[in-house]
Amino acid sequence: MSKNVYQFIDVKRIDPPKKPVEQRKIDFVEIYQPMSSDQSQGQADRCLDCGNPYCEWKCPVHNYIPQWLELVTEGKIFEAADLCHQTNSLPEMCGRVCPQDRLCESACTLNDDFGAVTIGNIEKYITDTAFEQGWKPDLSHVIQTGKKVAVIGAGPAGLACADVLTRNGIKAVVYDKHAEIGGLLTFGIPSFKLEKSVVKRRREIFEGMGIEFHLNTNVGVDISFDSLSQEYDAVFLALGTYTDMTGGFDNEGATGVYNALDFLIGNTQKLMGITENAKPYINFEGKKVIVLGGGDTAMDCVRTSVRQGATNVTCAYRRDEANMPGSPREVQNAKEEGVNFEFNLQPLDIAVNEQGLAIGVKFVKTQLGEPDANGRRNPEVIEGSEFVMPADAVVIAFGFLPSPPQWMKDAGVEVDARGRVLAKDTSQFALQTSKGNIFAGGDMVLGSDLVVTAIDQGRKAAMGILDYVFDEQVIAVS
Ligand code: FAD
């Protein structure tokens, strides 16, 4: 029977149901409930199978979206999982944390008038269902090459690189200073967006494929980079970006002012029962909290504060809601969970008491001026509008800058003026750095970005490394 292409008119877009807000506010578990097979098939069937699929173009890894949607409508889950893995090393993570409302779903032909196909949720359905039914990657055709590569950093970039190397017969050995793989997937993104059992399951799959993990290993401290560079045929650096951006205002270092990642990492480590080399647990129970910033990290901080039992949580941002960098979906979730949003406020100073303890934030009101070169309207200060908003704790969530270690620079790896590693996304030797046997990718090359762009870089770097380790000439001159 031929496909009813007008299915999208009869079947409306439905999003996965969320757990009740009162339960969400105390739980560190994912808020979205799974959709049934029938619901997922019905939603997948809304796809028009566009000749030129905008969703696929907008996706940074160019997932074969219409094709796997069709396999779902046919109930072919293992085939759909195989296809998902052809372009993406961590589809179950992307299904959960990609900002689809800014990527594939925003580009879907049906988006404006009928509601985009629920692409992200179906990606999650495919992978979760396939795993439940025992799907595993088939590596029976892979011929071992005898080459081995060290991957430093077990975040999405490092994991994606190790995945593609392994599928091409190269032994990947991954080093990370944390006790679990995942990088920010595990320690930055809170469990209410991505439960840590999902990362653990992926680790089991990767270990089953032959990827070796050396965790709790801080390269440059526990093991020297030089020894890795000499021992392996190539090295992939995927260290992320971990220097906190500051506001440059007074008293930012006062007691009671915290960096977003210290807060989030400490919270997740406590939930995971990690004590070795763990960050201190920062507890906002019973406190009035102000989070400064308007991105996804700020949303994770406000929602974590709510779950810890803060009495009042405010997100203060210097532009208006329309100009917030965070995903609208996460802003909506935060609002539902009781977070107050205060827009057009620029922090000037942390108000402190006589003991130097933070007691609030001094703000000035702003209004949006003319658009800058990127089309973004800059906030302009409204003179005389200063006031102090009281708080017991303040979290700074202004983003992150690269944190290139000295050992990397000593090895001859060049960085740009902002500290990002120089590695070009070229067709051959993709993401090779200024040092021949060293490749780099993810946030440390792009600057803080997204899980899916880090995956893309890791996969491309693996192809660059394959070019490199099998090219005798390059090995000779490197
Ligand atoms: P990372 O994930 O940072 O991984 C780097 C790894 O390198 C870490 O595990 C670190 O321990 C390890 N490492 C560093 N130095 C060493 C060393 N010397 N020795 C050994 N190991 C080392 N993106 C989304 O798409 N969706 C989201 O919802 C989202 N939410 C986010 C929430 C927060 C709070 C933050 C901070 C970011 C969020 N992002 C989100 C961005 C996304 O997490 C990152 O872009 C992505 O994780 C970058 O991947 P990466 O592999 O480059 O680096």
Ligand code: SF4
């Ligand atoms: Fe299907 Fe939307 Fe992609 Fe078109 S743009 S192929 S309708 S998911």
